Amino acid sequence: MSETPVKDEKPKKDMKDVLAAVETIKCPVQRSLKFVEEFLSEPMCGKCHPCALGSFEAMVRLKRISSGRGTQGDVAAIQRIADEMLEASRCIKGKDTAKFLLNELKTGSFKEHLEGHCGERECLSYIMFKVIPEKCVLCGLCKDACRYNAITGEKKVSYRSGYLPFEIRQKRCVKCGECVPACTYGAIEVIEEKSGVLV
Amino acid sequence: MGKIINLKIDGKEVRVEEGTNLIDAAQTAGIHIPNLCYLKGMKGIGACRLCLVEMEGGKAPVIACNTKVKEGMSISTNTEKVREVRKFVIDLILSMHPLDCMTCTKAGVCNLQQYAYDFEIKESSFSRKKFGYPVDEANPFIKRDPEYCVLCSRCIRICKAQGTNVLEFSGRGVGAKVVTANDTPLQESTCTFCGNCIDVCPVNAILESDRWRKGREWEYTKTDSVCLSCGNGCSISVSGKDGEVVKINSGSPDGMAERFLCAVGRFGFDSIRSDTRVTVPMKRVDGELKETSWEDAIATLTEKLKAAGPDAAFISSGNILNEDAGLLKKLAADVVQTKNCDSTVSLYSDYDSMNSATADLENADLFVLAGIAPDQWKRVLPALDAIVRKRVNEGAKLIVMHSGEPKIASAANVFMKGDEIKMIEELGQAVISKGVKAPKEMIEALAHINPSDEAMNAADLFAASKSPVILASPSLYKAAANLSLIKGDAVAIPFEANAKGVVMMGMTTEDKKFSDIVSSSTKLLYAVGEMPVKSRPDTGFLVVQNSHMTDLATQADLILPSAGALESEGTIIDYLGRIKQVNKACTPAGESRQNSDIFIAVAEAMGTPLKKAKDTDVKKSVKTKVKVTLSPFRKEKGLDIDAEQFIEDIRTSTVNGSRLLWLKELEKTVAV
Numbered sequence: 026m027s028e029t030p031v032k033d034e035k036p037k038k039d040m041k042d043v044l045a046a047v048e049t050i051k052c053p054v055q056r057s058l059k060f061v062e063e064f065l066s067e068p069m070c071g072k073c074h075p076c077a078l079g080s081f082e083a084m085v086r087l088k089r090i091s092s093g094r095g096t097q098g099d100v101a102a103i104q105r106i107a108d109e110m111l112e113a114s115r116c117i118k119g120k121d122t123a124k125f126l127l128n129e130l131k132t133g134s135f136k137e138h139l140e141g142h143c144g145e146r147e148c149l150s151y152i153m154f155k156v157i158p159e160k161c162v163l164c165g166l167c168k169d170a171c172r173y174n175a176i177t178g179e180k181k182v183s184y185r186s187g188y189l190p191f192e193i194r195q196k197r198c199v200k201c202g203e204c205v206p207a208c209t210y211g212a213i214e215v216i217e218e219k220s221g222v223l224v
Numbered sequence: 225m226g227k228i229i230n231l232k233i234d235g236k237e238v239r240v241e242e243g244t245n246l247i248d249a250a251q252t253a254g255i256h257i258p259n260l261c262y263l264k265g266m267k268g269i270g271a272c273r274l275c276l277v278e279m280e281g282g283k284a285p286v287i288a289c290n291t292k293v294k295e296g297m298s299i300s301t302n303t304e305k306v307r308e309v310r311k312f313v314i315d316l317i318l319s320m321h322p323l324d325c326m327t328c329t330k331a332g333v334c335n336l337q338q339y340a341y342d343f344e345i346k347e348s349s350f351s352r353k354k355f356g357y358p359v360d361e362a363n364p365f366i367k368r369d370p371e372y373c374v375l376c377s378r379c380i381r382i383c384k385a386q387g388t389n390v391l392e393f394s395g396r397g398v399g400a401k402v403v404t405a406n407d408t409p410l411q412e413s414t415c416t417f418c419g420n421c422i423d424v425c426p427v428n429a430i431l432e433s434d435r436w437r438k439g440r441e442w443e444y445t446k447t448d449s450v451c452l453s454c455g456n457g458c459s460i461s462v463s464g465k466d467g468e469v470v471k472i473n474s475g476s477p478d479g480m481a482e483r484f485l486c487a488v489g490r491f492g493f494d495s496i497r498s499d500t501r502v503t504v505p506m507k508r509v510d511g512e513l514k515e516t517s518w519e520d521a522i523a524t525l526t527e528k529l530k531a532a533g534p535d536a537a538f539i540s541s542g543n544i545l546n547e548d549a550g551l552l553k554k555l556a557a558d559v560v561q562t563k564n565c566d567s568t569v570s571l572y573s574d575y576d577s578m579n580s581a582t583a584d585l586e587n588a589d590l591f592v593l594a595g596i597a598p599d600q601w602k603r604v605l606p607a608l609d610a611i612v613r614k615r616v617n618e619g620a621k622l623i624v625m626h627s628g629e630p631k632i633a634s635a636a637n638v639f640m641k642g643d644e645i646k647m648i649e650e651l652g653q654a655v656i657s658k659g660v661k662a663p664k665e666m667i668e669a670l671a672h673i674n675p676s677d678e679a680m681n682a683a684d685l686f687a688a689s690k691s692p693v694i695l696a697s698p699s700l701y702k703a704a705a706n707l708s709l710i711k712g713d714a715v716a717i718p719f720e721a722n723a724k725g726v727v728m729m730g731m732t733t734e735d736k737k738f739s740d741i742v743s744s745s746t747k748l749l750y751a752v753g754e755m756p757v758k759s760r761p762d763t764g765f766l767v768v769q770n771s772h773m774t775d776l777a778t779q780a781d782l783i784l785p786s787a788g789a790l791e792s793e794g795t796i797i798d799y800l801g802r803i804k805q806v807n808k809a810c811t812p813a814g815e816s817r818q819n820s821d822i823f824i825a826v827a828e829a830m831g832t833p834l835k836k837a838k839d840t841d842v843k844k845s846v847k848t849k850v851k852v853t854l855s856p857f858r859k860e861k862g863l864d865i866d867a868e869q870f871i872e873d874i875r876t877s878t879v880n881g882s883r884l885l886w887l888k889e890l891e892k893t894v895a896v
Binding site: 073074079086 | 269270271272273276284285305308309312313316317319320349350351375393395396397398400
């Protein structure tokens with residue numbers, strides 16, 4: 026009976042830390058996701074089902090929306106989870122999480138995400154980086170700046186005819202955004218993945 | 225009885241005792257409040273939130289499992305709001321629960337299945353979660369499949385309450401899992417395989433390991449009976465299918481501390497179909513045991529009994545039924561006319577102590593254990609150990625007096641180590657010195673005693689207690705019962721299920737005692753039941769009447785096959801003096817017959833027919849109200865036996881003939 030798992034150890038993070046962690050995030054979907062992840066990682070005690078199982082499910086749904094695979098059903102599920110968690114959670118932590126989600130839902134941003142807009146451009150799967158060929162001078166600075174070898178292309182050599190244009194390989198791109206300031210001609214722009222519109 | 229509270233549940237007027245929670249209160253009005261984690265008799269933990277109900281005038285819904293009734297309150301158990309919450313929780317649980325009800329053993333009695341049906345959830349609307357946890361099924365008793373777990377923690381709480389403390393959660397929330405220490409399989413943990421977690425699991429997460437395709441709950445015929453494996457005589461509920469016993473559950477009402485079964489009671493039933501069963505009468509011909517017919521066996525026996533007359537001796541075990549014991553006494557005294565007729569009870573008790581009165585363990589606030597060492601791990605009176613530990617966890621106090629180091633002492637508030645008689649005297653004197661009223665003779669008898677500090681501490685508990693219960697070993701009963709003259713009740717705890725019944729039905733000797741009978745020379749010895757006698761006593765003709773081929777039976781001249789415990793019908797008187805009905809759960813194997821039928825047949829062949837005992841005969845024999853008078857503070861001599869060894873001996877056939885043998889072997893290897 027000696028080594029029963031230690032219980033009731035005081036969590037290192039509390040709800041204030043969770044709030045602090047999401048302070049700098051602007052996109053409601055990202056904020057909610059981070060909030061729930063942080064909440065699950067420490068302060069959630071797991072003593073009642075609506076909160077313990079509900080917030081996990083909310084995380085699953087938020088990840089789906091954040092990755093661009095979200096549906097109406099996901100938003101409805103989050104709404105239901107938040108409503109019921111507020112009603113049925115045992116303690117203030119669960120209720121606070123529910124309130125947070127409800128507030129974020131009110132912004133309407135979740136629905137926008139379903140249509141492919143992330144207003145704050147923080148949901149990386151909603152955007153892509155692209156080299157605009159008309160502006161590109163084939164200098165190669167972006168290629169040097171990219172740490173992930175996601176940019177292909179050849180520097181223009183004046184006596185050679187033909188060239189390999191600079192392009193961003195989307196599969197390799199991690200959307201770190203470091204190439205944007207590297208381009209002195211402003212030839213790398215962010216566009217919305219779904220619509221192809223500049224943002 | 226506490227104050228009666230009036231309240232309204234769904235418009236129905238309900239009157240319940242003060243302190244009742246809303247789930248139990250609603251139950252009395254026939255209203256079921258859904259719940260997964262509530263365990264009757266234990267504090268509600270409010271984990272599942274299914275029992276939320278709305279209270280008139282209350283702001284938010286409250287959990288019914290942990291809300292006590294209040295005068296004039298009015299609650300609604302089935303409003304739109306709480307229905308939505310319940311639906312939500314069931315929906316979430318279903319998202320991580322296998323949806324294989326069609327092949328699930330628990331179908332029909334699964335709470336989750338019922339609620340999914342009630343709330344019209346065909347499948348979860350949430351994303352499916354699968355964990356791939358391994359199933360713990362390396363032991364032949366309990367199968368644990370965490371995939372089915374609904375995290376209600378009932379198993380953990382029951383295990384803790386009874387003091388075994390094997391199970392615990394690891395992780396939180398969705399990833400939580402019920403584990404043993406270091407997540408080892410059960411047989412590598414401190415598990416005693418009592419299986420009480422099986423009784424409380426609402427789903428298929430913890431189940432008897434051999435239940436797969438042995439039928440579902442609705443196919444079983446249920447028989448209430450009693451386990452006869454040790455002195456606790458626990459109530460059992462036997463589930464049978466096609467004449468075979470499939471499983472045994474605890475038969476005590478929900479919520480009682482008594483609701484407990486040990487591995488022997490729950491899993492020992494295999495032994496009724498074991499190879500060691502004797503199913504036909506056997507007779508020794510030319511030094512070898514040969515099968516014979518009942519007619520021949522009884523004719524042989526009659527002839528030998530007539531020849532032996534008063535030189536014949538009858539011995540029985542202390543777990544034969546009242547009806548059987550009564551007839552055996554008549555057979556010995558009236559038909560054969562011998563004075564030598566005794567039971568194994570006389571090995572550990574005097575007859576008077578077996579007439580001891582009753583006590584209420586469920587409401588006692590102090591337990592005094594004098595000279596007994598109930599132990600779940602050694603399976604010595606395990607139910608008593610569990611009952612005491614459960615009650616202590618609920619706030620009752622415990623004083624243990626023992627000369628050894630019993631395991632239960634670790635749960636005691638005061639452990640008085642040393643000679644029990646001395647401890648009893650010291651406690652008595654200490655209580656008197658606290659100014660508690662006691663009989664004059666007792667004050668005089670104890671005047672010379674100088675109590676120790678421990679005794680003074682114990683006396684504080686005793687003085688503060690309203691209803692103490694003194695549980696004593698039979699040899700100490702008379703001395704310990706003196707304490708009950710101050711207050712409370714005292715009972716002697718025998719080692720065999722029907723020890724009290726056997727004595728009360730008159731299976732007591734007028735000449736030689738059990739130990740004398742087996743150690744002296746007799747013309748004929750008629751031994752009934754399983755007893756701690758392994759080698760043949762010095763006797764001209766040995767008759768063994770038992771359900772199994774014991775060591776003694778192999779040396780017998782005549783073996784009469786008797787029905788096993790689950791194949792007989794009658795009554796016993798348990799250690800608390802209660803008459804308990806033993807019912808037949810299956811037909812006797814082969815040609816075996818119930819003890820009393822054999823006695824009747826023998827008596828008839830002897831020319832003095834006996835009649836079957838009636839219920840009223842038993843009731844007449846039971847003296848429930850025994851007046852305790854002051855007895856000398858003295859231990860009865862010659863009754864010191866090793867309880868562990870004795871109990872092991874009387875259940876040898878049960879253990880060796882069932883899957884319990886696996887456990888015995890395992891414990892042997894661990895011990896080495």
